[in-house]
Amino acid sequence: MAYYREEQPGDDSRSKRQQILEAAYTIFSQKGYHRATVDEIIALADTGKGTVYNYFNNKEQLFYTLIRERSQPFETALQQASDADMPTLEKLEAMVRLFLKFYKDNASLWRVMMHEIRGFGSEGLSYVKTETRERYREGFNRTIGLLAKVLQEGIDQRLLKEVNVTHASYAFFSVIVALTFQQFIKDVDASAREVTDIFINGLALK
Amino acid sequence: MAYYREEQPGDDSRSKRQQILEAAYTIFSQKGYHRATVDEIIALADTGKGTVYNYFNNKEQLFYTLIRERSQPFETALQQASDADMPTLEKLEAMVRLFLKFYKDNASLWRVMMHEIRGFGSEGLSYVKTETRERYREGFNRTIGLLAKVLQEGIDQRLLKEVNVTHASYAFFSVIVALTFQQFIKDVDASAREVTDIFINGLALK
Amino acid sequence: MAYYREEQPGDDSRSKRQQILEAAYTIFSQKGYHRATVDEIIALADTGKGTVYNYFNNKEQLFYTLIRERSQPFETALQQASDADMPTLEKLEAMVRLFLKFYKDNASLWRVMMHEIRGFGSEGLSYVKTETRERYREGFNRTIGLLAKVLQEGIDQRLLKEVNVTHASYAFFSVIVALTFQQFIKDVDASAREVTDIFINGLALK
Amino acid sequence: MAYYREEQPGDDSRSKRQQILEAAYTIFSQKGYHRATVDEIIALADTGKGTVYNYFNNKEQLFYTLIRERSQPFETALQQASDADMPTLEKLEAMVRLFLKFYKDNASLWRVMMHEIRGFGSEGLSYVKTETRERYREGFNRTIGLLAKVLQEGIDQRLLKEVNVTHASYAFFSVIVALTFQQFIKDVDASAREVTDIFINGLALK
DNA sequence: GATGAATGAGAATTCATTCAT
DNA sequence: CATGAATGAATTCTCATTCAT
Numbered sequence: 001m002a003y004y005r006e007e008q009p010g011d012d013s014r015s016k017r018q019q020i021l022e023a024a025y026t027i028f029s030q031k032g033y034h035r036a037t038v039d040e041i042i043a044l045a046d047t048g049k050g051t052v053y054n055y056f057n058n059k060e061q062l063f064y065t066l067i068r069e070r071s072q073p074f075e076t077a078l079q080q081a082s083d084a085d086m087p088t089l090e091k092l093e094a095m096v097r098l099f100l101k102f103y104k105d106n107a108s109l110w111r112v113m114m115h116e117i118r119g120f121g122s123e124g125l126s127y128v129k130t131e132t133r134e135r136y137r138e139g140f141n142r143t144i145g146l147l148a149k150v151l152q153e154g155i156d157q158r159l160l161k162e163v164n165v166t167h168a169s170y171a172f173f174s175v176i177v178a179l180t181f182q183q184f185i186k187d188v189d190a191s192a193r194e195v196t197d198i199f200i201n202g203l204a205l206k
Numbered sequence: 207m208a209y210y211r212e213e214q215p216g217d218d219s220r221s222k223r224q225q226i227l228e229a230a231y232t233i234f235s236q237k238g239y240h241r242a243t244v245d246e247i248i249a250l251a252d253t254g255k256g257t258v259y260n261y262f263n264n265k266e267q268l269f270y271t272l273i274r275e276r277s278q279p280f281e282t283a284l285q286q287a288s289d290a291d292m293p294t295l296e297k298l299e300a301m302v303r304l305f306l307k308f309y310k311d312n313a314s315l316w317r318v319m320m321h322e323i324r325g326f327g328s329e330g331l332s333y334v335k336t337e338t339r340e341r342y343r344e345g346f347n348r349t350i351g352l353l354a355k356v357l358q359e360g361i362d363q364r365l366l367k368e369v370n371v372t373h374a375s376y377a378f379f380s381v382i383v384a385l386t387f388q389q390f391i392k393d394v395d396a397s398a399r400e401v402t403d404i405f406i407n408g409l410a411l412k
Numbered sequence: 413m414a415y416y417r418e419e420q421p422g423d424d425s426r427s428k429r430q431q432i433l434e435a436a437y438t439i440f441s442q443k444g445y446h447r448a449t450v451d452e453i454i455a456l457a458d459t460g461k462g463t464v465y466n467y468f469n470n471k472e473q474l475f476y477t478l479i480r481e482r483s484q485p486f487e488t489a490l491q492q493a494s495d496a497d498m499p500t501l502e503k504l505e506a507m508v509r510l511f512l513k514f515y516k517d518n519a520s521l522w523r524v525m526m527h528e529i530r531g532f533g534s535e536g537l538s539y540v541k542t543e544t545r546e547r548y549r550e551g552f553n554r555t556i557g558l559l560a561k562v563l564q565e566g567i568d569q570r571l572l573k574e575v576n577v578t579h580a581s582y583a584f585f586s587v588i589v590a591l592t593f594q595q596f597i598k599d600v601d602a603s604a605r606e607v608t609d610i611f612i613n614g615l616a617l618k
Numbered sequence: 619m620a621y622y623r624e625e626q627p628g629d630d631s632r633s634k635r636q637q638i639l640e641a642a643y644t645i646f647s648q649k650g651y652h653r654a655t656v657d658e659i660i661a662l663a664d665t666g667k668g669t670v671y672n673y674f675n676n677k678e679q680l681f682y683t684l685i686r687e688r689s690q691p692f693e694t695a696l697q698q699a700s701d702a703d704m705p706t707l708e709k710l711e712a713m714v715r716l717f718l719k720f721y722k723d724n725a726s727l728w729r730v731m732m733h734e735i736r737g738f739g740s741e742g743l744s745y746v747k748t749e750t751r752e753r754y755r756e757g758f759n760r761t762i763g764l765l766a767k768v769l770q771e772g773i774d775q776r777l778l779k780e781v782n783v784t785h786a787s788y789a790f791f792s793v794i795v796a797l798t799f800q801q802f803i804k805d806v807d808a809s810a811r812e813v814t815d816i817f818i819n820g821l822a823l824k
Numbered sequence: 825g826a827t828g829a830a831t832g833a834g835a836a837t838t839c840a841t842t843c844a845t
Numbered sequence: 846c847a848t849g850a851a852t853g854a855a856t857t858c859t860c861a862t863t864c865a866t
Contacts, residue, residue, distance in 0.1 A: 202408030
């Protein structure tokens with residue numbers, strides 16, 4: 001019935017918030033948390049300074065909101081993949097694929113986040129309480145935990161050696177992150193296969 | 207036996223510099239680069255603020271000097287290990303051991319360093335020029351390059367598969383770093399064996 | 413022996429702090445607490461912004477330090493007067509004289525102080541805790557309490573009616589403050605006599 | 619009996635204005651002028667921010683309108699009392715009663731008002747010009763002037779000593795204000811009698 | 825060389841006010 | 846009229862760096 005959909009009206013009000021989040025994404029990714037200034041963000045978002053503080057309590061909360069909104073779809077997808085009814089090793093590869101894809105897209109910001117997750121709000125100088133920070137840390141650990149769970153499945157099925165799954169999952173995870181941070185990933189599917197293969201079969205020639 | 211000992215004057219001046227570097231190590235490790243203040247450092251070093259600026263041009267140079275002086279012995283040792291006349295896989299494990307030991311001791315500061323190495327001096331606001339920063343990045347890449355070199359040896363000797371050695375060396379490296387950052391390493395020797403084994407032989411049960 | 417005394421050296425280091433306090437006195441008196449800006453204060457004190465924060469934690473503490481340092485000599489003098497061995501009514505007049513003198517000189521700032529003493533630090537947004545504020549309120553009440561004590565003496569000696577001394581002392585005090593705030597006081601001695609006379613003997617013609 | 623009642627439209631528009639004034643009364647009384655925010659006022663008034671600016675030019679004018687509307691009935695009543703045909707001393711007591719009643723009810727806001735009346739519009743930063751402010755100061759002085767007028771009557775009738783009536787009226791006024799601000803007033807009638815008695819007859823035992 | 829008082833550029837945050845709907 | 850999202854001027858406070866002693 002409607003020949004076209006008005007993009008602006010609905011968008012516009014959300015748009016400001018969205019514009020700010022997008023600008024924040026860019027600036028935080030480029031500069032890190034501390035070197036990024038609210039002035040830079042509003043310049044890029046083409047908005048006023050007050051507007052930022054209408055939508056977010058402070059710089060820190062802006063940062064965390066950004067992280068949360070970006071990670072949620074990924075976390076959901078990963079959860080689903082880990083629950084899928086599928087041969088364990090294929091499932092592992094699928095999860096590696098999701099990780100690679102997500103970190104390929106968000107490498108810069110996540111690098112910043114992983115660094116900041118430690119230091120925030122040490123003192124009471126911050127609106128974001130230790131609990132909030134803790135929540136993010138947990139979210140973080142949860143995704144790695146999904147890897148551990150699947151690795152444990154592999155062990156239970158006598159597919160994998162009896163290694164410390166926590167260590168192994170962190171190892172897996174760190175390799176994924178390192179390759180994306182180094183921008184070594186071009187083809188996600190191929191890389192997922194490569195990474196999984198090395199971890200499962202090792203570097204040694206049989 | 208020694209007729210004289212270098213007295214305070216010489217000692218003292220080196221001592222001041224050393225005290226500052228040691229305090230800086232502690233503070234930077236605890237707080238990260240931005241949250242660390244020169245005031246905290248001098249409080250811990252028990253020295254005056256001007257003294258810091260007698261020995262170092264600015265906060266950034268203090269930070270980099272710290273990194274350089276701490277990493278040099280490690281880089282030398284790693285270089286020697288990589289040149290050693292030894293079976294390749296044993297050499298690899300020896301190098302992993304060196305890495306683990308170094309990062310276990312310096313995890314906090316290196317975590318900070320790896321984060322800061324990106325953004326410094328982007329603008330002309332800094333005494334530390336892009337070249338300087340680049341030098342550090344190179345130093346960093348050089349150590350990983352030593353791993354790559356040994357992996358290549360392994361491939362040439364038909365011990366290892368023909369994988370991309372750059373990727374593989376970064377993977378190796380990232381796992382080492384992740385395990386130390388997570389404080390998973392208790393016994394360096396055992397961990398070195400474990401890590402090397404997984405990478406060489408994989409997780410799969412034969 | 414010394415023909416002249418160096419004014420600067422000793423003064424200079426205290427001078428900055430003193431300059432700031434004096435400028436703060438002027439600006440706070442003129443504008444009140446909120447309308448006064450640190451920028452105005454440093455402009456008048458001819459100093460840098462950071463210097464203010466070297467000597468005082470924040471604007472609030474600057475304000476309270478000002479109040480404390482100004483009121484202390486007065487409080488001491490008033491205490492002594494109230495303890496003096498002297499006929500009660502003369503003592504009362506002497507105290508009124510001290511009050512008038514003090515408020516004549518400090519009317520503006522005290523007006524501000526009396527207003528602000530209520531609202532500060534309601535939330536945890538302030539370095540100055542409720543206790544600190546409470547301390548000032550107490551100091552304030554203490555001086556009025558000295559009046560009450562002497563009025564009670566007068567009652568005990570059957571010189572004065574049995575009125576509520578708390579009410580009466582506040583009444584006394586408020587008249588003193590009102591007259592100074594209205595700048596009605598020219599000759600402190602004469603006014604002290606006038607005020608005391610009215611309170612003791614009333615307005616009625618015998 | 620009433621054929622029609624002014625319906626919502628008329629009501630509503632006055633109601634909005636009234637709601638705002640009532641909320642403003644509460645917030646200004648609690649927080650003082652500067653710490654009160656328009657946001658708090660509209661939250662309490664349950665209205666939009668723009669609405670405030672439909673009825674009032676700015677925060678300052680809102681404040682002054684509040685003062686004016688609250689004080690008008692009082693000023694009228696006081697005027698009438700001062701014109702009443704009644705023995706002077708009884709008239710004085712009646713006026714004291716009116717003052718006490720008014721300040722008992724409005725202590726908090728008037729406390730704020732008396733503080734703010736000084737600094738407003740010092741610079742050209744404000745819509746409220748010096749004249750406007752001056753008008754309020756005059757209104758203030760006028761009420762005190764009514765006291766002075768009656769005191770002068772008493773003097774003319776040889777009931778009171780020949781004191782400076784301006785000083786005396788301010789003294790009277792300040793005592794009333796002090797007692798209400800200290801919340802010492804429970805029974806207005808009794809307090810009016812007490813205050814008048816002390817001023818007329820003094821504290822001394824005959 | 826050592827020191828620390830003085831400095832001011834820079835950053836986050838607040839809040840009265842406007843204006844398009 | 847009523848609304849509230851958008852705005853930016855104004856303000857406080859921090860902290861690296863300088864420089865006279």
